[in-house]
Each structure stands twice: as structure tokens, then as C-alpha cells.
Amino acid sequence: MTVKKICCIGAGYVGGPTMAVIAKQCPDIQVTVVDLNEARIAAWNDHDVNKIPVYEPGLSEVVSEARGRNLFFSTDVDQAINEADMIFISVNTPTKTYGAGKGQAADLKWIELCARQIARVSKSDKIVVEKSTLPVRTARTLKDILQHTGNGVKFQILSNPEFLAEGTAVEDLLKPDRVLIGGDQDEEGKKAIEALVNIYAQWVPRERILTTNVWSSELSKLTANAFLAQRVSSINALSELCEHTEADINEVARAIGTDSRIGPKFLKASVGFGGSCFQKDILNLVYIARSYGLTEVADYWEQVIIMNDHQKKRFANKIIKTLYNTVNGKKIAFLGWAFKKDTNDTRESAAIYVADHLLYEQAHVGVYDPKVPEQQVYTDLDYLATRSSDENSKLVQVYNDPYEACKDAHAVAILTEWDEFKHYDWQRIYDNMLKPAHIFDGRNILDKAKLENIGFKICPIGS
Numbered sequence: 373m374t375v376k377k378i379c380c381i382g383a384g385y386v387g388g389p390t391m392a393v394i395a396k397q398c399p400d401i402q403v404t405v406v407d408l409n410e411a412r413i414a415a416w417n418d419h420d421v422n423k424i425p426v427y428e429p430g431l432s433e434v435v436s437e438a439r440g441r442n443l444f445f446s447t448d449v450d451q452a453i454n455e456a457d458m459i460f461i462s463v464n465t466p467t468k469t470y471g472a473g474k475g476q477a478a479d480l481k482w483i484e485l486c487a488r489q490i491a492r493v494s495k496s497d498k499i500v501v502e503k504s505t506l507p508v509r510t511a512r513t514l515k516d517i518l519q520h521t522g523n524g525v526k527f528q529i530l531s532n533p534e535f536l537a538e539g540t541a542v543e544d545l546l547k548p549d550r551v552l553i554g555g556d557q558d559e560e561g562k563k564a565i566e567a568l569v570n571i572y573a574q575w576v577p578r579e580r581i582l583t584t585n586v587w588s589s590e591l592s593k594l595t596a597n598a599f600l601a602q603r604v605s606s607i608n609a610l611s612e613l614c615e616h617t618e619a620d621i622n623e624v625a626r627a628i629g630t631d632s633r634i635g636p637k638f639l640k641a642s643v644g645f646g647g648s649c650f651q652k653d654i655l656n657l658v659y660i661a662r663s664y665g666l667t668e669v670a671d672y673w674e675q676v677i678i679m680n681d682h683q684k685k686r687f688a689n690k691i692i693k694t695l696y697n698t699v700n701g702k703k704i705a706f707l708g709w710a711f712k713k714d715t716n717d718t719r720e721s722a723a724i725y726v727a728d729h730l731l732y733e734q735a736h737v738g739v740y741d742p743k744v745p746e747q748q749v750y751t752d753l754d755y756l757a758t759r760s761s762d763e764n765s766k767l768v769q770v771y772n773d774p775y776e777a778c779k780d781a782h783a784v785a786i787l788t789e790w791d792e793f794k795h796y797d798w799q800r801i802y803d804n805m806l807k808p809a810h811i812f813d814g815r816n817i818l819d820k821a822k823l824e825n826i827g828f829k830i831c832p833i834g835s
């Protein structure tokens with residue numbers, strides 16, 4: 373079967389970039405991305421392509437090439453579903469905040485709503501693709517809902533998890549390490565798999581397109597994230613040991629990473645991993661393992677999260693301890709608020725938790741981030757509900773100039789590894805700070821020797 377029209381439900385950090393790249397690479401396929409959020413769709417349609425809601429290097433170029441040609445953004449979900457041969461579900465699957473599994477299980481409310489809407493609206497056979505990250509065996513639920521529509525429409529369900537990382541989404545989509553497609557292993561299932569393989573094969577070499585049964589595909593996505601996060605927690609655990617032993621975590625990481633069985637990537641010690649995926653997906657894995665009675669398996673993976681929480685708290689405590697055990701009324705400048713560089717996404721960013729801990733000690737926090745809007749900083753802090761929103765606005769100030777953010781500060785903390793931080797006029801920053809002037813480099817990106825020469829007291833991670 374040849375797919376002519378695609379609909380993607382969910383115009384977020386995954387749906388938007390993924391569909392833009394499919395549309396760019398497959399000009400013969402009409403791709404419509406739909407969302408309930410009208411403001412988000414309006415932003416994707418903004419004639420100023422720099423105002424699209426997701427910041428990713430190279431994305432605005434891809435969108436301007438395909439938008440209006442074979443890429444459309446719309447709020448008319450029913451129509452797009454009805455017209456499509458293939459429907460991607462790319463809605464959010466956050467950690468549940470209520471009821472059974474609260475704080476661990478994935479909230480599949482939006483997934484189920486999509487399935488029910490597809491079931492209600494569809495008048496012709498369709499392939500439904502799980503693009504969202506889902507607990508293993510979700511396809512069973514989808515099938516149950518879709519098979520009981522009573523209108524005789526046939527559905528095939530595929531799992532096609534997305535491995536892009538934010539900040540490098542376009543590059544990851546254009547040159548993926550692999551594309552994973554899981555489906556039923558009967559004849560109809562294999563036909564559906566082939567239809568999706570043919571789309572990716574327009575630009576991805578066939579040997580990089582892996583096909584599996586649907587359960588392996590669902591489980592592989594959760595576990596890929598768990599393995600990646602585990603590496604960060606492992607190196608962060610060692611960074612604390614380095615700080616007590618005069619070993620240097622950068623040297624240790626290099627020494628470990630040159631072992632070809634281990635490899636160099638994802639061994640960068642940091643203030644802790646963030647992002648919308650790692651924590652949520654590991655918690656979900658832990659929940660699934662517990663639900664099968666696999667206590668040791670659950671505890672093993674949970675430790676990755678415990679270590680990450682420890683790393684964030686440890687960083688905040690180090691700032692407090694170094695500033696003579698009191699930060700009350702002291703200004704601490706944060707460079708970076710996003711969970712990593714080259715994205716405007718702040719979900720689960722370490723910066724939020726470090727700030728919260730310092731605010732608890734009545735510090736004043738000044739924030740500068742090149743891509744995060746002022747309101748987002750307050751929204752993130754208010755969401756924690758640690759203190760009133762009035763107090764947050766009193767204690768936190770957001771700047772659009774890094775030099776202003778650092779002015780009169782007792783300390784600068786690097787929370788995100790934005791490249792521009794390396795190239796600032798650090799002498800100018802030093803001259804305008806209170807002395808002794810401290811830098812807490814939560815990403816180990818600054819040149820320690822050079823800054824010490826200026827007069828800064830530097831606290832990196834893991835040395």
C-alpha cells in the first residue's frame with residue numbers, strides 16, 4: 373500500500389519536527405499536523421517562521437520549505453483523521469499526577485482520547501502509528517478501542533518510537549542511527565510495516581530501518597532512554613567521588629570512554645539530567661516492573677533517578693556551603709534555564725530544582741537564558757507549588773542581558789551548556805560582581821585556568 377496522506381495528532385517537540393522532515397523528504401505525501409492547542413497551531417502557521425513554537429537549529433528552514441506545499445498545521449482534527457491513510461499519535465504522555473501509579477506511571481489519558489476520536493471519525497481503513505513513548509503493551513489497549521467501533525473500519529497498529537534528542541532534532545531525523553518499526557507479524561501487519569518502511573526509505577538507508585514485533589519496539593524506546601540516563605547518573609555518581617579524591621571527572625570520563633566497549637558519548641558530568649523524557653520514561657519502566665512483581669528490577673532502575681535528584685541537590689548545597697552557609701538576600705546569577713543547549717524546552721530542567729532549593733534559603737536568583745522567555749521561568753517555579761507565585765516573582769528576576777543578570781551577584785551558576793557562555797567578556801562580569809566572585813560550573817564548559825587568572829573562585833563538577 374502507498375501512503376498518500378498522513379495525519380499527525382500532536383504538534384509538539386516531536387510531532388512538529390518529525391512531520392516537517394517527513395514532508396520535506398516526501399513531497400508526494402500530504403502531511404497535516406493537528407493539535408487541540410489553537411495558540412500552538414497558530415504559532416506553527418506564523419508567517420514569520422522564526423516564531424514557530426519549537427526552537428531547533430535548522431527547523432525553521434525545513435518548515436519554510438515544506439509548509440503550504442505538502443505540510444499543513446491545523447486544529448481540525450476530525451477532518452485530518454478522516455482524510456489520512458496513516459495517523460501518527462504524537463501526544464504527550466506525562467507521568468501521572470493523580471490516582472493509581474501517581475508519580476510513576478505514564479498518563480495515557482490523551483492517547484486514549486486520540487484512539488476514541490480516530491475510532492469515531494474514521495470511515496476508511498487506516499494505519500495508526502504510536503509515535504509517543506508508551507508503556508509496553510499499549511498497542512493492546514489501542515487495538516481494543518479501535519476494534520470496537522462497530523463501523524467495520526480496519527486498523528493496523530504500528531509502534532514507531534522517536535529517538536530524536538532536542539537541540540539536534542533535525543540532524544537526528546535526517547540522519548538517524550536507526551528507525552524502529554514494530555507491528556503485528558501476520559500478513560496484514562507486515563504490509564502495514566512495509567508501508568511505513570517505504571516512507572523512511574525515501575532518505576534512510578534500508579539497513580538502518582529495523583522492524584520488530586510491536587512489544588519489542590514499545591519496550592526498546594523506554595529502555596533506550598533508561599540506558600542513556602543511567603550513563604549520566606553513573607558519571608555523576610563518580611563526579612562526587614572525584615571531588616573527594618583529587619581525581620578529575622573529565623579525565624576519568626576520557627579514560628573510560630576510550631574503551632570501545634563503553635564509548636565516549638553520554639559521559640559528561642553535569643548538574644543532573646533534565647528534559648521531558650528521561651525521568652518520565654524511567655519512572656514508567658519502574659512502575660511496569662513493579663506491576664509484574666519484579667522488585668529488584670524496579671529498584672535497580674529507580675536508583676538512576678535517585679542519583680539524579682541527589683546531583684541537583686548536591687549542586688545547590690555546594691553553592692550554599694561555599695557562600696559561607698548563607699545565601700539569604702544574596703544574588704545568584706543563573707546562566708541557562710533550558711534543560712540542555714539549543715532548545716527552548718525547560719521541562720524537568722535541573723535549573724528549576726536548583727533554583728527552588730536556593731529560594732528555600734531565601735536567595736535572590738537572576739536568570740538569563742538565550743531562548744527561554746521570562747514567563748516560562750515563573751511558570752516552571754510556580755508549578756512546583758513550593759511557595760506563592762508572588763514570592764517567586766519577588767525572589768527571581770529574569771534578564772535579557774547576561775551582563776545585567778550577573779551584575780552585583782555573589783555567584784554565577786552555569787545550568788545549561790549554551791556555547792555563547794564560553795565567549796562572554798568574563799573580565800567585565802568579574803568587575804561588576806561582589807567579591808569574592810564565585811562561579812559554579814554545572815556543565816564544566818568554562819576555562820578554569822583563565823577564569824582563575826581573572827580572580828574568580830571556580831567550582832566545577834567533579835574536580
Ligand code: NAD
Pocket residue numbers: 381382383384385386387406407408409412449462463464465482485486503504505506534535536537538648649
Ligand atoms: P508536547 O507536549 O510538546 O506535544 C504534545 C502535543 O499534543 C501538545 O501540543 C498537545 O496539545 C497535543 N495533544 C494532546 N492531546 C491531544 C489530542 N487529544 N488531540 C490533539 N492534540 C493533542 O510533547 P512532545 O515532547 O512532543 O512528546 C510527545 C511524545 O513523544 C511523548 O510521548 C514523548 O515521551 C515522546 N518523545 C518525546 C521526545 C522529546 O525529546 N520531547 C523524544 C522522543 C519521544
Ligand code: UDX
Pocket residue numbers: 534535536537538539597600604637638639640641642643644645646647648649650711712
Ligand atoms: C532524550 C534521548 O537522548 C532521545 O533519544 C529521546 O528520544 C528523548 O530523550 P533529550 O531529552 O532531548 O533526548 O536530550 P538528551 O541529549 O538525551 O539529554 C538529556 C539530559 O541529559 C539533558 O539534561 C542533558 O544535559 C543531560 N546529559 C546528557 C548530561 O548531563 N550528560 C551527558 O553526557 C549527556
